[in-house]
Amino acid sequence: MHPQESPADFRSDTVTQPSSAMREAMAQALVGDDVLDGDPSVQRLERLAAQWLGKEGALYVPSGTMANQIAMGSWTRPGDEVVVQRYAHVTTFEAGATGALHGLQTMTVGDLSGSMDPSEVEEVIRPVFIHCPKTALICMEQTHNMAGGRISPMSRVEGMAAVAQSHSIPMHLDGARLANAVVATGIAAPEWCQHFDSVALCLSKGLGAPVGSIIAGSEIFLERARVMRKRLGGWMRQAGHLAEAARIALEQNVPRLAEDHALAKHLARALAAMPGLSVDVEAVESNIVMVVLGDGLPDAAGAIQSLEGKGVRVSSMGPRRLRLVTHMDVGDAAGQRLLDAMKDMVEGR
Numbered sequence: 001m002h003p004q005e006s007p008a009d010f011r012s013d014t015v016t017q018p019s020s021a022m023r024e025a026m027a028q029a030l031v032g033d034d035v036l037d038g039d040p041s042v043q044r045l046e047r048l049a050a051q052w053l054g055k056e057g058a059l060y061v062p063s064g065t066m067a068n069q070i071a072m073g074s075w076t077r078p079g080d081e082v083v084v085q086r087y088a089h090v091t092t093f094e095a096g097a098t099g100a101l102h103g104l105q106t107m108t109v110g111d112l113s114g115s116m117d118p119s120e121v122e123e124v125i126r127p128v129f130i131h132c133p134k135t136a137l138i139c140m141e142q143t144h145n146m147a148g149g150r151i152s153p154m155s156r157v158e159g160m161a162a163v164a165q166s167h168s169i170p171m172h173l174d175g176a177r178l179a180n181a182v183v184a185t186g187i188a189a190p191e192w193c194q195h196f197d198s199v200a201l202c203l204s205k206g207l208g209a210p211v212g213s214i215i216a217g218s219e220i221f222l223e224r225a226r227v228m229r230k231r232l233g234g235w236m237r238q239a240g241h242l243a244e245a246a247r248i249a250l251e252q253n254v255p256r257l258a259e260d261h262a263l264a265k266h267l268a269r270a271l272a273a274m275p276g277l278s279v280d281v282e283a284v285e286s287n288i289v290m291v292v293l294g295d296g297l298p299d300a301a302g303a304i305q306s307l308e309g310k311g312v313r314v315s316s317m318g319p320r321r322l323r324l325v326t327h328m329d330v331g332d333a334a335g336q337r338l339l340d341a342m343k344d345m346v347e348g349r
């Protein structure tokens with residue numbers, strides 16, 4: 001790598017730099033005190049996001065974790081239970097917030113493939129019985145991060161909605177990467193979201209905004225969600241500067257996700273052909289590639305170190321599992337650098 005060259009960073013789709021259009025919009029943003037009497041740029045983003053998702057309204061919040069936790073707290077009471085995929089972000093990467101902040105327990109279902117079968121969920125719904133917690137919420141994740149960006153098909157979402165409705169349980173979607181699912185399937189966001197009572201959408205992942213997520217739903221839900229946002233300290237003041245970049249992300253960067261998906265598939269095929277690496281090419285449905293390192297190769301920590309030395313960054317999701325994420329700041333040239341560095345690694349160079 002040339003000393004001035006920046007690394008090809010496949011650790012996450014959160015590493016992107018704001019585009020010049022975003023920087024320009026941020027500089028020009030009309031702003032106000034969003035807590036006191038509203039910020040016009042935040043309100044504009046919230047209207048746009050609500051429309052894109054097909055929901056009555058939306059709130060702009062600092063992170064995807066906060067968007068999910070606002071939903072957890074808004075739909076439940078302490079002592080309730082939430083049904084969630086075993087490897088979901090909510091259970092794995094939110095530092096125990098569901099229990100620590102809202103006094104909830106989680107009932108997890110499914111495996112590392114991201115599976116979450118409606119009949120499996122129906123089985124774990126608690127009876128109305130004084131000794132049992134109330135099953136207060138069902139939460140799905142689309143696309144599924146730990147499962148390598150896998151997409152829950154519409155038939156599963158419809159099946160889950162039928163189960164939820166028959167038990168009068170609300171459904172929340174952690175749609176951090178819902179835009180990837182929209183582009184990969186050609187199914188518009190409102191079609192997915194009609195099955196959910198609340199939806200979280202990250203603008204700072206593949207869409208490339210520097211900061212922020214959306215939590216959307218009905219006006220009745222949002223009344224509770226606003227209180228929860230306040231309690232969690234997530235209500236920002238002149239946040240219009242950030243909201244303007246997020247608006248550009250949602251307006252301009254959805255269709256280009258197809259490029260990220262094509263690169264992910266290309267990398268998956270090429271890596272699957274390298275000795276010692278296992279990649280489930282069929283499972284690569286969006287912008288994430290999971291690579292399992294076989295015996296005889298370095299473990300994930302060793303592989304990360306070897307790749308770093310060649311100007312390529314990846315992350316690990318287990319002792320022998322690497323995660324590569326494509327995004328707008330890694331194109332074909334970065335992809336080739338990754339393949340060359342991986343080839344060197346498997347050949348012991």
Ligand SMILES: Cc1ncc(COP(=O)(O)O)c(C=O)c1O
Pocket residue numbers: 062063064065066068089090141143144145174176177202204213
């Ligand atoms: C599926 C999923 N949900 C939620 C989040 C949380 O987003 P944030 O890092 O903005 O809190 C992430 C972040 O990686 C994610 O992958």
